[in-house]
Amino acid sequence: MKVDGKEMRPIWFDRASKTVQVIDQRFLPHELIIESLNTVDDVIHAIKEMVVRGAPLIGATGALGVYVSLVRKNNDGADNEYFEGECNRLKDARPTAMNLFRGVNRVRDAVLKKIDYDARVKAALAEALAVVEEEVLNCQQIGRHGFSIIEDISRKKGGQSVNILTHCNAGWLACVEYGTATAPIYMAFDHDIDVHVWVDETRPLNQGARLTAWELGKHGIHHTVITDNAGGHLMQHGRVDLVIVGTDRTTRAGDVANKIGTYLKALAARDNNIPFYVALPSSTFDWGITDGIKDIPIEERDPDEIRYVQGLCHGKVQTVLVPPEMSPAANPAFDVTPARLVTGFITERGVCNATERDIMALFPEKRIG
Amino acid sequence: MKVDGKEMRPIWFDRASKTVQVIDQRFLPHELIIESLNTVDDVIHAIKEMVVRGAPLIGATGALGVYVSLVRKNNDGADNEYFEGECNRLKDARPTAMNLFRGVNRVRDAVLKKIDYDARVKAALAEALAVVEEEVLNCQQIGRHGFSIIEDISRKKGGQSVNILTHCNAGWLACVEYGTATAPIYMAFDHDIDVHVWVDETRPLNQGARLTAWELGKHGIHHTVITDNAGGHLMQHGRVDLVIVGTDRTTRAGDVANKIGTYLKALAARDNNIPFYVALPSSTFDWGITDGIKDIPIEERDPDEIRYVQGLCHGKVQTVLVPPEMSPAANPAFDVTPARLVTGFITERGVCNATERDIMALFPEKRIG
Numbered sequence: 001m002k003v004d005g006k007e008m009r010p011i012w013f014d015r016a017s018k019t020v021q022v023i024d025q026r027f028l029p030h031e032l033i034i035e036s037l038n039t040v041d042d043v044i045h046a047i048k049e050m051v052v053r054g055a056p057l058i059g060a061t062g063a064l065g066v067y068v069s070l071v072r073k074n075n076d077g078a079d080n081e082y083f084e085g086e087c088n089r090l091k092d093a094r095p096t097a098m099n100l101f102r103g104v105n106r107v108r109d110a111v112l113k114k115i116d117y118d119a120r121v122k123a124a125l126a127e128a129l130a131v132v133e134e135e136v137l138n139c140q141q142i143g144r145h146g147f148s149i150i151e152d153i154s155r156k157k158g159g160q161s162v163n164i165l166t167h168c169n170a171g172w173l174a175c176v177e178y179g180t181a182t183a184p185i186y187m188a189f190d191h192d193i194d195v196h197v198w199v200d201e202t203r204p205l206n207q208g209a210r211l212t213a214w215e216l217g218k219h220g221i222h223h224t225v226i227t228d229n230a231g232g233h234l235m236q237h238g239r240v241d242l243v244i245v246g247t248d249r250t251t252r253a254g255d256v257a258n259k260i261g262t263y264l265k266a267l268a269a270r271d272n273n274i275p276f277y278v279a280l281p282s283s284t285f286d287w288g289i290t291d292g293i294k295d296i297p298i299e300e301r302d303p304d305e306i307r308y309v310q311g312l313c314h315g316k317v318q319t320v321l322v323p324p325e326m327s328p329a330a331n332p333a334f335d336v337t338p339a340r341l342v343t344g345f346i347t348e349r350g351v352c353n354a355t356e357r358d359i360m361a362l363f364p365e366k367r368i369g
Numbered sequence: 370m371k372v373d374g375k376e377m378r379p380i381w382f383d384r385a386s387k388t389v390q391v392i393d394q395r396f397l398p399h400e401l402i403i404e405s406l407n408t409v410d411d412v413i414h415a416i417k418e419m420v421v422r423g424a425p426l427i428g429a430t431g432a433l434g435v436y437v438s439l440v441r442k443n444n445d446g447a448d449n450e451y452f453e454g455e456c457n458r459l460k461d462a463r464p465t466a467m468n469l470f471r472g473v474n475r476v477r478d479a480v481l482k483k484i485d486y487d488a489r490v491k492a493a494l495a496e497a498l499a500v501v502e503e504e505v506l507n508c509q510q511i512g513r514h515g516f517s518i519i520e521d522i523s524r525k526k527g528g529q530s531v532n533i534l535t536h537c538n539a540g541w542l543a544c545v546e547y548g549t550a551t552a553p554i555y556m557a558f559d560h561d562i563d564v565h566v567w568v569d570e571t572r573p574l575n576q577g578a579r580l581t582a583w584e585l586g587k588h589g590i591h592h593t594v595i596t597d598n599a600g601g602h603l604m605q606h607g608r609v610d611l612v613i614v615g616t617d618r619t620t621r622a623g624d625v626a627n628k629i630g631t632y633l634k635a636l637a638a639r640d641n642n643i644p645f646y647v648a649l650p651s652s653t654f655d656w657g658i659t660d661g662i663k664d665i666p667i668e669e670r671d672p673d674e675i676r677y678v679q680g681l682c683h684g685k686v687q688t689v690l691v692p693p694e695m696s697p698a699a700n701p702a703f704d705v706t707p708a709r710l711v712t713g714f715i716t717e718r719g720v721c722n723a724t725e726r727d728i729m730a731l732f733p734e735k736r737i738g
Contacts (some may be wrong), residue, residue, distance in 0.1 A: 015724060029692065029693040030690075030693075064580065083598055089690075131682070163372075199696075201571060201572070202598075203570070203596040203598055204596050205595065206691050206692075209675075209691045209692040209696075210691060210692060210693075213652060213692045213693055213696040214692075214693050214696075217693055217695055217696055221499075223696065223697075224696075224697050224699045225675060225676070225692045225696050225697070225698040225699075226675070226698065226699055226700075227572040227573050227597070227675055227700075228572065228596070228597050228598050228628070228630070229571075229572055229628075229629040229630025229633065229704075230629055230630070230699070230700075230701055230704075231633070232630070232632040232633045232636070232704055233629060233632065233667065233701050233703075233704035233705075234701070236632070236662055236704070236705065237662075254535045259598075260596065260598040260599055260602060261596070261597070261598025261599070261601070263601040263602065263605070263637070264598065264600070264601045264633040264634075264636065264637055265633075267601070267633065267636040267637060267640055268632070268633055268636060271636055282469070293605055293606075299603065303594075305672050306570065306578075306594060306596055307594070308593070308680070309680060309689060309691065310689065310691075311677070311678060311680040311688075311689025311690045311691040312689055312690040313682065313687055313688065313689045313690070318687075318689055319680075319682065319689070320679065320680025320681060320682045320687055320688070321399075321681040321682070321690050322570070322575050322578045322579060322678065322679075322680040323398065323570070323575075323578040323579060323582045323583075323594045324398040324399075324579075324583050324586055325592050325681075326586055327568075327578075327582040327583075327593075328588055328592075328593050329590065329593060329594040329595065330593045330594075330595055330596070330599070331595075331599075332599055332602050332603070335598075335599075335601055335602035335605070336602075336605065340445075356474065357554055
């Protein structure tokens, strides 16, 4: 997507230097810093420390990470034991992200089909780039399918602005292009539908206030930053027409793991009869599990992410300590929204209800037995 | 309550200087600053800018503000027109706080019963201090009634720690002593019941992280700061036994206006069968209204309260800008939790269900007709 008129992605492969380049999202919106990922440790650091974040982008980064694990080695240093170890290290970098396992495994499998070192490196790069481009195509399709939901509401409102609430950042910064939750919004905007986005700031790391607001602003989309606390009140007063969020992992029955606080928005949407959609490429489904609350492990992150808030102070990105120095904090990073609270899924294949039956109807190849 | 071993209140009258003294809560937990309120403008500034905050404390401050409006005048300068004007200015300082209207009106009425200037000043001080002491007694009674709810859960858990979630600060800093939501917690702790408090940080002004955590920590109560997003997840996993919050204004039918985000916690508590109590002195009831969502005006505060976050940086209290400079923000400060989501009210007279019938049974003098 465009940043100050220039096409940009959050990750790309630089052929000249044979390096993976990423936007360091930790410093947005105040500083736009580009990093090279030269080693597997760099890639793991980028995923763990949220230099890159968002399920699809983590998947793409993991996929390119497999290539990185090979390209700096030679035949001797890149035996299967080493290679499998590096793939496992990559997969362990973030526990909730389904796309990471999938992205890494897919490139790993392509590599293991080859014997020769050079063929392996070539296969790793080709497969990783295929993963990246598929993410782009998926998001484009999600945009198309979600577009009709927004178009429909706009028509019902006689062309009045459609107010969409989103939580966290499931935008192009979290993917590669378009985003998941934002893809229908970008498409609606580009088709001259009047849209306005309520951007949940999304504590603790403020991905909404920092990243979604930045993305939407750069694209010229009308948006307003709100606290995570405000959505329920806005819904009670008819000021939200639609909620669209992304997901890090979704069960075959439709339970949705997403950034902590998503569940609260889903409850409020249900209480006020507001449609609550989850936009996702099907790579985010975990076909092996049904009960999200029981079966999805929730990452507990560093409590300092809550205690310290980062922002611009006297022209520099700095952090401030909010609670008393001595007060402990707990930082569960995700929660699970039960399928019963989800109006529907917007996938690359189309929109479906949040039931196992309807998900299986869209993805029949995933039926069991 | 105690701060570093010394008894302290958030507001007191200094007889020597005839001034009202308050803790400037904007700089807690990092700096403990005491301010004198010497003029009505000082009092209004303190209420508007949240030097003092919390419904009962705002009521007490407004009551003492009426005294301040008289004490620096003389007979000539304190005619009824001036006096009524000052009372109205005080009442307008915060729109949601019921206790402010009530505290100001009560002292105003006591003043207007007297003709002589000196008698008016004396009456104002006596009535204002009576308001303050009644807040203390009310909170003590709320503590006693709420204590049995916690004691009961502790017994059912065989003495295991009772996990209580609270939103915002309805502690002694918001009142004068004990607090409202915290009064049962302090009492349980003082009776050696094992309690642990989940402290919602409470964006945008972080009264939970800054004030509730500070209060509880100073009293030695085990607590953990969490984001406002986390409560639903903790409830889903059985890690919350009870929610207690305060309120700024509650209708006769039991709809509760409280800090933005309270409604979301009430929805999550209901979804997980967790008791959700509201602790309040009956002065917080607005006996004239029934439908909170329709009839309680919600204060829209400065969007910069969202955009800038305050904390300690290099030993100094500073603010950092979080979202992009160009992104607008909206800051509704309260929301309304419908009575249907409230398990009960903990008042100075006892505990009751959140229905008009049961509230009226406890406050029969408020029956209409």
